[in-house]
Amino acid sequence: MIFSSLSQAKRYAGLHPLFSQAFDYIENNDLFNMPPGRYNIIGEDLIAIVEHVSGKTREMARLEAHRRYIDIQLVLDGIDEMGWKPLADCHNPVSEHSEEKDIRFFTDAPVSWIATPPDHFCIFFPEDAHAPLVSTGQVRKVIFKVAVNPA
Numbered sequence: 001m002i003f004s005s006l007s008q009a010k011r012y013a014g015l016h017p018l019f020s021q022a023f024d025y026i027e028n029n030d031l032f033n034m035p036p037g038r039y040n041i042i043g044e045d046l047i048a049i050v051e052h053v054s055g056k057t058r059e060m061a062r063l064e065a066h067r068r069y070i071d072i073q074l075v076l077d078g079i080d081e082m083g084w085k086p087l088a089d090c091h092n093p094v095s096e097h098s099e100e101k102d103i104r105f106f107t108d109a110p111v112s113w114i115a116t117p118p119d120h121f122c123i124f125f126p127e128d129a130h131a132p133l134v135s136t137g138q139v140r141k142v143i144f145k146v147a148v149n150p151a
Contacts, residue, residue, distance in 0.1 A: 001084050001130070002123040003114050006074065012123065018046050022072055022144045031142050032076050045150040049143045055135020058083065058113070063090060063106040063129040067097060069145040073132060074121040077140035082122055083110025083131030090129050 002012060006026065013020035025041055025048065039048040047069075055078065065087045073082065090106040097104040110131050116122055124130045126148060133139055 001125070001128045002121075003116065004121060004123075006119045006121060009121070016070065016146060018042065018146045018150055019072070021046055022048075022146060025144075026074065026142075031074070032140065034142075043151065045147040047145040049145065050141075051133075051143065052138065052140045053133060055080070055133055055137060055139050058110075058131075058134050061110075061131035061134045062094065063108055063110060063131045065090070065104050065106070065126065065129045066102045066124075066145075067126055068102045068148060070126065070148060071124040071130070072121055072144040072146060073116070073124065073130075073141060074144070075116045075118050075139065075141045077118055078135055078138050079118075080116045080132060080139045080141060081134040082114050082116055083112070083134065084114060084122075084124075085109070085111045085129045087127045087129045 009023040013023055034050045036050045036052050061083055063085055090108045092107040094105040
C-alpha cells in the first residue's frame with residue numbers, strides 16, 4: 001500500500017508499466033468535472049471510475065481485495081478515510097472471489113486508517129485489503145483500475 005501526494009506521483013510511475021499513463025491521464029484531464037462513470041483509458045488494462053458519493057461510517061465499510069487490478073484511489077474533494085489490512089491477515093470472507101467483478105469482501109476490521117485528503121492517493125496492490133469511502137460528507141474521487149498483467 002502506498003499513500004502519497006499527487007505532487008509526488010512521478011516517484012511511483014516506474015513501479016508498473018501503466019502507472020505513468022494513469023498519472024499522465026490525471027495531469028492532462030479535468031477529472032473534477034468528469035461525470036461519475038467508468039472510462040476505459042486503455043481497453044480493460046487501464047480504467048478510470050469517477051465517483052461522487054456520500055461517505056459511510058467505519059462500521060459500514062467492508063474490506064475488499066482484488067486479484068486482476070491494482071487500485072490507484074485519488075481523492076478530488078472531501079476526505080476519504082480508507083481502511084487497510086494485509087490480505088494475508090483477512091480470515092473472514094463474506095463470499096468467494098467474484099471473477100466477473102474482481103472483488104472479494106471481508107468482515108475483518110482494518111488495522112489502520114488513512115485519512116486521504118484532496119490531491120492525495122492510495123495505491124492498493126492485490127495483497128492489500130482496503131475499505132474505501134469512509135467520510136462524514138461527500139467524497140469525489142477517481143479510482144484507476146490498473147491491470148496487474150496488462151495485455
